[in-house]
Every structure is written in structure tokens, then in C-alpha cells.
Amino acid sequence: MTGSDNNAKPFPLTALVTIAASVACLGFAFACTAGWLSSHRLTPNRMLRALDAPRGPALGHRRNHAKGICFTGTFDSNGDGAELSKARVFERGQYPVVGRFNIAGPDPHLPDPMAQMRGLGIRIVTPDGQEWRSAMIDAPVFAAPTPQAFFAFLNAAASTDPTAFRQYSTAHPEIITFIDWVRNHPRTESWAETRFNSLDSFVFVSAEGSRYVVRWSLIPWLPPVTIPPTELAKRDPDFLDEDITKRVAVSPQRWELVIVIANPGDPTADPTRAWPTNRRTVNVGTLMAQRIIPEADGPCRDINYDPTVLPSGITTSDDPFPAARSAAYRASYDARIAESSSYPREQKGDPQ
Amino acid sequence: MRTRLIRFTAPQRLLHWLMAICILSMLLIGIGMISVVTPNYLTLIQVHKVLGIAILVLALIRLTLRVVYGAPALPSDLPHADRFAAVSSQYIFYALMIGMPLIGWGMLSASSHPVILYGGFHLPPILPVDPGLYTLLRRTHYCLALLLFALILIHFAAMVFHKMVRNDGIFETMAPTIGVRQTENRFNPKR
Numbered sequence: 141m142t143g144s145d146n147n148a149k150p151f152p153l154t155a156l157v158t159i160a161a162s163v164a165c166l167g168f169a170f171a172c173t174a175g176w177l178s179s180h181r182l183t184p185n186r187m188l189r190a191l192d193a194p195r196g197p198a199l200g201h202r203r204n205h206a207k208g209i210c211f212t213g214t215f216d217s218n219g220d221g222a223e224l225s226k227a228r229v230f231e232r233g234q235y236p237v238v239g240r241f242n243i244a245g246p247d248p249h250l251p252d253p254m255a256q257m258r259g260l261g262i263r264i265v266t267p268d269g270q271e272w273r274s275a276m277i278d279a280p281v282f283a284a285p286t287p288q289a290f291f292a293f294l295n296a297a298a299s300t301d302p303t304a305f306r307q308y309s310t311a312h313p314e315i316i317t318f319i320d321w322v323r324n325h326p327r328t329e330s331w332a333e334t335r336f337n338s339l340d341s342f343v344f345v346s347a348e349g350s351r352y353v354v355r356w357s358l359i360p361w362l363p364p365v366t367i368p369p370t371e372l373a374k375r376d377p378d379f380l381d382e383d384i385t386k387r388v389a390v391s392p393q394r395w396e397l398v399i400v401i402a403n404p405g406d407p408t409a410d411p412t413r414a415w416p417t418n419r420r421t422v423n424v425g426t427l428m429a430q431r432i433i434p435e436a437d438g439p440c441r442d443i444n445y446d447p448t449v450l451p452s453g454i455t456t457s458d459d460p461f462p463a464a465r466s467a468a469y470r471a472s473y474d475a476r477i478a479e480s481s482s483y484p485r486e487q488k489g490d491p492q
Numbered sequence: 493m494r495t496r497l498i499r500f501t502a503p504q505r506l507l508h509w510l511m512a513i514c515i516l517s518m519l520l521i522g523i524g525m526i527s528v529v530t531p532n533y534l535t536l537i538q539v540h541k542v543l544g545i546a547i548l549v550l551a552l553i554r555l556t557l558r559v560v561y562g563a564p565a566l567p568s569d570l571p572h573a574d575r576f577a578a579v580s581s582q583y584i585f586y587a588l589m590i591g592m593p594l595i596g597w598g599m600l601s602a603s604s605h606p607v608i609l610y611g612g613f614h615l616p617p618i619l620p621v622d623p624g625l626y627t628l629l630r631r632t633h634y635c636l637a638l639l640l641f642a643l644i645l646i647h648f649a650a651m652v653f654h655k656m657v658r659n660d661g662i663f664e665t666m667a668p669t670i671g672v673r674q675t676e677n678r679f680n681p682k683r
Contacts, residue, residue: 155656159649166645173520175527183527269614271606287529442623443604448534452612456534464529466537473603478627 182291184471187464190294193246200483201248203472205259205275208242209381210438213392213430215264221424224352224399225344227453228266230424237427238263240440241331241384244277251377256322258380260336260358261445262427270451273443275465276336276358278325282411283318287464314412326366330383332393332429333364340447340465341408341457344399353402353457355415358395358427385432392428399424409458437485444473497564499665504561507554509668511589514547519641541596542609548593555586564665567658577650578662581643588640592633594618599629 175181188197191204198206214234221230229235239262243255261275284290289312296308309315328334336358344352367375376382387393401420407413435441448456448466456462476483500508518540525536563582566575600607601617602625608614619625655663 152657155653158656159652162652163645163649166648170520170523170641174523181527182529184529187529268612269606269616270612442621446605449606452608456531460531463531463534467526467529467533474627474630477603477623480623480627 182288184467187287187291187468188471188475190291190298191246194298197246197475198248199479200476200481202242202476203468204246205242205244205261206246206248207250207252208240208259208261208435208440209384210433210435210440211237211239211241211384211388211429211431212433212439213237213239213428215262215397215425215427217425218423220422221344221399222347224346224354224401224422224424225453226347227272227344227451228268228270229264229272229451230453235264235266237265238439238443239427239429240435240443240445241380243380249377252380253327253372253375253377255327255380258331258334258336260331260334261440261443263443263445263449266451268451271449272451272454273445273447273449274338274356275445275447275469276338276356278334278336279318279321279339280337281314281318281414282339282461283315284312285314285410285412286460290464318412326364327369327372328364328366330362330365330387331380332384332387333360333362335359336395338447339411340459340461341402341411342450342459342462343455343457345453345455353406353408354399355402356397356399359398361394361396384429388429388432392430394429395427397424397427398422409460411459411461436483441485442477444469446470497562497665498661499564499667501557501561504554504557505666505668507550507557508666511547511550511554514543514550515589515640516644518543518547519637519644522637538608541600541607544593544596545609545615547589551586551589551593555590558586567660567662570660581647584643585647588636588643592636592640595629595633595636599626599633602626602629 171177175183188203197203202208213236215229215237216234217230217232219230219232221227222232224230239260242259242261243250243252244257244259245255258278259275260277262273264272266272282290284293293308293312293315296304299305338356341353341355344354346352384393399422400415401422402408402415403419406415406419433439446466446469447462450456499505521536521540521543525533525540528536566578570578597607597615598619601619602622604617604621606614607617619629651663654660
């Protein structure tokens, strides 16, 4: 074939239309998959915007549970968890932990007395190179049964329309119980007196292949000392930071890690529903916080406490939240890490 | 008289079409997974990691075959601009097929996120933990993914153009023909 043959042919309209149509179809499929054409898709970024304070996020900080302090320590496994899960972390031994105490909300300068919820993130690393990351809160159950409902709740709560919240709570009466807990639960003196719960369920897989649907809690060694509401308001804006720093400087603070095993038929997919209190529990070891480090230059700062980073021997369950949290935490991590310069690593007035 | 390839060898053609499916799936999974919060997210991101490493391995095999077996010559009447586009796009495709999985692996390393392929089997980090590096690699990974998709569209358009308009045998060099009637390395009677 030569060039002159080509020139003799008529304009290849059919061919060019075929090409344009196929390319447009492929491009359209890509845009649909990306969600660029669907404004209704609940994306991680929409979830983050729903969590933001009205004036927008605090740059460089986590989008929720923005105020926190780092700690390092160990998890002392007593070996009793090995029956439930083949994960190395349940073999008797001591494994290093990088954790973060925090309070809920998008404001990294929220006064501690105003905290409505407390949280704890931990990362346990085992010698086989595997990791277990978990982010827990002190609420006994979660606010909403599904990520979509949680998104609807956040929007209803932020809405200026007074009927929005009523509509939500009619459809989701469990939110009333949750808000009652947020408003009225006794505040303790310390993170070291706070019980933290996984809320979400996960699956433990044993060496024999048995599967157990579980939730877990960190139960403090110290008995809770409650602060009366009138006194709480007078506490220092950073009293929780100061308290834990002082306590850990004197001696390590401890929590027991207790695994709760679901019976068949328990609501494993819905973190708003508690399991009956008579379920079998296994105490698998002790978390020890041994050193407190401010977040700005602390080892927890750049860790994403993604609850789906799990060792072999723990997997996700039918609970839809860990996946949603993983997606939202990643978006939060990506955003704040890119904004690092807005959150200097050396804080002015840092006592160290 | 020298022999001349009129088609890529069968293993090269097989790899090309296998990788075409893998890479197109990879791009759709990648752009889709970052837009959802459903339980599919975990499945998609896991497939994205495993498929990414698979593409890296296949790309390295394919590059080796390309070096060993070479490629059929382009038609001598191909305009210079088309020839340049054809040759440079091959370099860019190879760079992206090998680079994208490495950037993805590297960005997870830089964010201290484990790369778990299956069960307890995980890949070691290939870069130090570094937030600035993570952000750079993440943005690069995203932009290069869009570039790769655009290149695939152009590549596809060019393939149809060569088949339907020029009918110059370029499509046939990589055509997914299963029955091998012509042997490779055969003398081309047209030349």
C-alpha cells in the first residue's frame, strides 16, 4: 500500500465516527466509575465535609478526633487469645505499641471539659512484621447503624432546619439513646480511667480455622473517679493531657484487653446494638502506656489508625463501618499529610 | 535477504491482551475505590494491590521479551509524526506499566501502610516513611493514572484508525488471533 492509494480514498467518515463513539464510551465508563457524574454517591470526601466544623477543617489535623496526644508502650499478651486467633499478637509476649489518646470533634484546640467523647488509637507491631491497628471510643455503642445513616445524622445535626433532626430521629430512634449517653455519661478524671470499646465487630480466625465474631474493649486498671458536671467546667482546657502526662511519668498506665465473643444471631453488623452481657469474654493481655509525647512531633502524628489494618488471624465482619472508616480515614490522612506545613512539628512553648 | 517480523510473537501478543485487560481493570478499580465508603472499598483496594504487583511482574516479563524478540518494523510509508508517536508511546507505556506499581508500592511504604498481598504474606517497604514523599507519590500516582488512561484511549483510537482507515497491517502485528497460520520471523513477501 502506498500513500497515493490512501489519498484516492473518500473521507473515512464511518471510521472516524466509530473511533469517536468508542473513545467517548470508554471515557464515559471511566467517569461513571470515578463517580464524577453522580452527585449522590457517598464519597470519603463528602463524609469528611459532614464531619467538618462549620468554618471548615483545621489544616494539618485529623478531620475528627482532632485533639490528641501520643504515647508509646507495650501490649503484654497473656497467650489466652491464641485459642481464638492465630495472630502473632495473641501469642504470649510483649509487643511495642504506638498509640494516641484523643477527644472527639474536628477542633484540635477543643477544651477537654467540653469533650463529648474520648478515643484511643493503637498500633501493635509483632516480630513477624504484621500490624494491628484499632481506633476505639468510650461510647458503649455507636451513633448510627450504617455509614449512610451516620452521614444523614451528621447532616441532620448540622442542619438549620429544625425538622431535619426530628425526621432523622424518627427513622433512627437509637440516636436518642446515644445522645442521652453523650450528654449524661459521667466524665472520669483521666484517659487512664476510661474504658474504650471497638464498637465494630471483627472476625477472629484460629489456627484450626474456627471463626469467632468478636468485639473488644480496653478496661482500665484504675477505678473510675467521676468529675461532677459543675466541677468539670472549671477544669483546665488541657486537663486530660496534663493528667495523663503526670500519671505516666510516675508509672505506666494499664488497660486489660477483653475480647467479647458473639453468639449466633447477635447483631454483628449493627454497632448501635449492644450484645447481651452474658457473652463469653476472654482477657487476652494488658496495654501499657509508658511514655507520653505531644502530638506535634510525636510518633502517632503521621499514623493512620485505620481499623482495617489487621494481622492474619483477624478480618473484617459483616459490620459495614470498618470499610467506611478505612476509606474516610485515608481521605483524612491524605488531606492532613498534604497540609503538614500548617501544623508545625515544633510547637511554641513546648515544655520539652 | 533478511527476515522480518510481521507480527509480535505469540507470547508477546498474549501478554499484550492479558495486560490490556489487567490495566484497564486496574484503572477503573483505582478511580472507583477512592470514591466509595462501602464494604466494596476493602475488596477493591486489595485487588488493586495484588493486581498491581501482578502487572509489575508481567510488565518485566514483557519488557524482557521485547528486548529478546524485538518488534515488527513500522510501515515504511508511515508519516514521521505518526512514527514518532508510535515509538515514543511504547516507551511511555513501558515506563508507566513498570512505574505505576512501584509508585503505588512506594507511596504505601512512605505512609507506613503495610502491603499485604494474601493472608500473612506482605511485601517489604521500598521507601522510608516520609509524609512529604507520600503526598508527592500519591499525587503522581493519580495524575499518571489519568495520563495512562488517556494514552490507552489514544492507543485504542490509533488501533481502529490503522485497521479501518489505513489498513496498513499495524493492527495485525498485535491482533489477538488464536489460530497461528503464519509463523513468526517469517519472510515478508511484500518487501
